[in-house]
């Protein structure tokens with residue numbers, strides 16, 4: 001069975017490994033972050049490598065979830081085999097930088113939401129197309145392959161959108177709860193509304209603008225809320241925020 005080494009066993013690795021349960025791989029975990037690695041090892045029986053280099057030596061392929069700020073430097077201290085597939089999910093590490101630090105190995109980059117991947121519904125982006133990593137990521141949600149790195153980097157801002165959307169949903173649920181709804185009803189109402197509308201976008205074969213028009217009664221409450229939000233610059237603020245994130249991860 002193919003062995004996939006997880007370099008960096010923190011939040012993302014734990015979520016991915018949850019989603020990957022039952023997938024046809026053997027997993028090997030890096031030793032640092034000992035508590036999380038030990039928990040995963042106890043929960044799922046995954047083996048812990050003796051060192052990062054031991055992990056690289058014993059893995060057919062390596063999934064990198066090291067801290068974004070220091071991960072590339074950490075990789076540069078390891079020796080990889082020619083053609084060994086290495087997929088980095090580190091925000092802000094581009095393909096050229098990854099290829100530079102892993103030497104003869106085969107670089108690919110990805111981004112995913114994390115939590116939703118534990119439930120196998122989180123979309124991943126991948127660059128460039130790579131059959132091994134495409135099959136691997138397909139176990140935890142749908143995949144979008146981006147042809148150019150510029151497209152990938154722009155798309156990778158969705159990692160921030162994903163996390164921020166959870167805060168947005170929590171904020172909305174708080175409003176409904178403050179109006180007297182039971183918190184679990186507020187939470188289910190917000191999440192169910194967004195999931196329902198997301199399903200419409202995924203399933204309807206109509207332009208987005210038509211769908212948006214279709215849910216907006218002239219003079220109705222949707223328009224009232226939209227006009228209010230636009231008056232505050234709230235929708236444009238999402239674009240401005242994504243621009244700022246893109247600038248940071250493009251650096």
Ligand SMILES: NC(=O)c1ccc[n+]([C@@H]2O[C@H](COP(=O)([O-])OP(=O)(O)OC[C@H]3O[C@@H](n4cnc5c(N)ncnc54)[C@H](OP(=O)(O)O)[C@@H]3O)[C@@H](O)[C@H]2O)c1
Pocket residue numbers: 007008009010011012013030031032033034036052064065066067068069071074089090091111112113114115159
């Ligand atoms: N969280 C997400 O949902 C998510 C989604 C997409 C992408 N990402 C990306 O995934 C990466 C990890 O994020 P995270 O949220 O999982 O961070 P995290 O929870 O801080 O996990 C990082 C792990 O890497 C370990 N580590 C640090 N230096 C190491 C080294 N030299 N060798 C081996 N392990 C080392 C840390 O151990 P210590 O605790 O001992 O320092 C920690 O366990 C980031 O680059 C982030 O951009 C995260």
